[in-house]
Amino acid sequence: MPHEANLIATLSVAFVLAFAGGMLADRLRLPPLVGYLMAGVLVGPFTPGFVADGELATELAEMGVILLMFGVGLHFSASDMMAVKGVAIPGAIVQILAATGLGVGLASLWDWGLGAGLVLGLSLSVASTVVLLKALEERNLLNTSNGRIAVGWLIVEDLAMVVALVLLPAAAELLGGHPLAGADGHGGGGSDGSVLLTLALTLGKVAIFATLALALGPRVVPWLLAQVARTGSRELFTLAVLAVALGIAYGSAKLFGVSFALGAFFAGVVLSESRFSHKAAADSMPLQDAFSVIFFVSVGMLFDPSILVREPVAVAAVLLTIIVGKSIFAFGIVRMLGYPTSTGLMVSASLAQIGEFSFILVGLGMALGLLPPEGRDLVLAGALLSITLNPLSFYIVGRIEKGMKARAPAGDVQGLPKFLALEQEIERARQRMEEKERTHSLQVQGLEQTFPVLSRLDREELERLLLMFRPRTAAPGEKVIRRGDRADGMYFISSGSVSVQAAGHTIKLERGTFFGEMALLSGRRRSADVTALDYCEFLMLDRRDFHQFMARHPGLRAAVMELANQRRKMNSGTTTAIATN
Numbered sequence: 001m002p003h004e005a006n007l008i009a010t011l012s013v014a015f016v017l018a019f020a021g022g023m024l025a026d027r028l029r030l031p032p033l034v035g036y037l038m039a040g041v042l043v044g045p046f047t048p049g050f051v052a053d054g055e056l057a058t059e060l061a062e063m064g065v066i067l068l069m070f071g072v073g074l075h076f077s078a079s080d081m082m083a084v085k086g087v088a089i090p091g092a093i094v095q096i097l098a099a100t101g102l103g104v105g106l107a108s109l110w111d112w113g114l115g116a117g118l119v120l121g122l123s124l125s126v127a128s129t130v131v132l133l134k135a136l137e138e139r140n141l142l143n144t145s146n147g148r149i150a151v152g153w154l155i156v157e158d159l160a161m162v163v164a165l166v167l168l169p170a171a172a173e174l175l176g177g178h179p180l181a182g183a184d185g186h187g188g189g190g191s192d193g194s195v196l197l198t199l200a201l202t203l204g205k206v207a208i209f210a211t212l213a214l215a216l217g218p219r220v221v222p223w224l225l226a227q228v229a230r231t232g233s234r235e236l237f238t239l240a241v242l243a244v245a246l247g248i249a250y251g252s253a254k255l256f257g258v259s260f261a262l263g264a265f266f267a268g269v270v271l272s273e274s275r276f277s278h279k280a281a282a283d284s285m286p287l288q289d290a291f292s293v294i295f296f297v298s299v300g301m302l303f304d305p306s307i308l309v310r311e312p313v314a315v316a317a318v319l320l321t322i323i324v325g326k327s328i329f330a331f332g333i334v335r336m337l338g339y340p341t342s343t344g345l346m347v348s349a350s351l352a353q354i355g356e357f358s359f360i361l362v363g364l365g366m367a368l369g370l371l372p373p374e375g376r377d378l379v380l381a382g383a384l385l386s387i388t389l390n391p392l393s394f395y396i397v398g399r400i401e402k403g404m405k406a407r408a409p410a411g412d413v414q415g416l417p418k419f420l421a422l423e424q425e426i427e428r429a430r431q432r433m434e435e436k437e438r439t440h441s442l443q444v445q446g447l448e449q450t451f452p453v454l455s456r457l458d459r460e461e462l463e464r465l466l467l468m469f470r471p472r473t474a475a476p477g478e479k480v481i482r483r484g485d486r487a488d489g490m491y492f493i494s495s496g497s498v499s500v501q502a503a504g505h506t507i508k509l510e511r512g513t514f515f516g517e518m519a520l521l522s523g524r525r526r527s528a529d530v531t532a533l534d535y536c537e538f539l540m541l542d543r544r545d546f547h548q549f550m551a552r553h554p555g556l557r558a559a560v561m562e563l564a565n566q567r568r569k570m571n572s573g574t575t576t577a578i579a580t581n
Helices: 004-028 032-045 054-074 078-083 083-108 115-124 129-138 145-171 192-231 234-256 260-272 279-301 312-336 340-352 354-366 374-406 416-450 452-456 459-468 516-523 543-552 554-570
Strands: 470-474 478-483 488-495 496-504 505-510 528-533 534-544
Touching: 004 032, 004 054, 004 470, 032 279, 032 374, 054 234, 054 260, 078 083, 078 145, 078 354, 078 416, 083 145, 083 374, 083 416, 083 554, 115 312, 115 354, 129 145, 129 279, 129 340, 129 374, 145 192, 145 260, 145 340, 145 354, 145 416, 145 496, 192 260, 192 459, 234 260, 234 279, 234 554, 260 279, 312 340, 312 478, 340 374, 354 374, 416 452, 416 459, 452 528, 452 554, 470 554, 478 534, 488 516, 488 543, 516 543, 534 543, 543 554
Parallel strands: none
Antiparallel strands: 470 534, 478 528, 488 534, 496 505, 496 528
């Protein structure tokens, strides 16, 4: 096959097999992720038939990692995490340390080094947020208190893994590995002092990058997206979101030496608290999904199924660590923190699998020379089997809870006060989020209710128009528009009233009406004076935005022109008052 066709062949076969595998997994009531991984196994070098271009798939997978991390940052909710911080932060940290200890113990049994043990342990310690969210949604548990705790726990795990992705390359030589190919720094054999210096420099670069990203990002990125949104072009907005994600990821790697993944994560965090977060997530989701599928397919390509036959005991040990070891630790930690048994069981089932961060860590461990190929195969086998068995974990937990309720109908009294206090904190966080969304929703609905002429627009167009408006105010007696001026825009009166003096006649306009459209439609200078009668607030649509928006909505333009013609006729009559709600 010609080299230039490799990209088409790899993408075509990967998407077709991933779709088939995902559909089959869904029919078997398994997460589609299992199907994507199996598609990768089928096109990998360890199975007969078509073999995809491994190098090309790896590069595409890197794009998938960037978009995955961008999505993690974009959906990161500081308020949700802080609501459950009392159990999620200490619980996740202790559980990661415990599971990493189990991984180091397994590695020592297999005569691997400390570096391999740390990579293995970290890979086994972090569960898949994607798999958990799907499991909770299917069981209507996502918005319950226990569900919020489980999600908060995994958010802390994700953040810890982001830190691990930063520290592992810097500490690779100290752990018996080597620097990444093409990375700055000295080769192997460096002293502990030089390695510690490299580690300190890495942390310093990350701190500088994080400070700049969090200080400048919330000011620059929302402003940039606001300018793009004002154009009304959906494809330009999507392109802007992707440019922010990929640009920050690539720039952070080149300027600060941090990973693409960390840069993409911070790009998502910068956007997560802005008013554009929902739109950015919706517009970038299709591309995130597509490249995430390629990432999972590429991971499946690395898996050698023969490990299940060659090392069944090692596979069983890894699987038991994931399903049993982590679950026992998590349950014990939750109970020690003073929370009910039901919470411990929910967290235990949620953690009984591993996923995307495990794959990223394994790939990094291989690149650093820390993890042997056998370790990669064991982690991938553990991921495939644990994700497949995760529904069974939730089923068992459900049966245990039912049995406990049958024996003690009053419920678990121990830990109940702490749980009730946590529920109140979660409820306050939920109310704050709902209030924020309600405020935005009321702004959009208020446009339609205040200005009936805008009722021809759907919600998406009203949101776009809201982004285009510029707020203006005027004090009583202030001239808003002067006769003979060039037309600067169209004014919507959101509060107060104005008098329009034209051709010797006066027209009073109140809240819910607009003015300034005539000169924009005719292209001539202003033909009237407009004066504020009391304290007024306006939403102004400037000339450029007016013409662009009206060109896309001929029905609205026709309605505005009709009202403008009516006003021209009024100018030939006596003094008129127009009052609208």
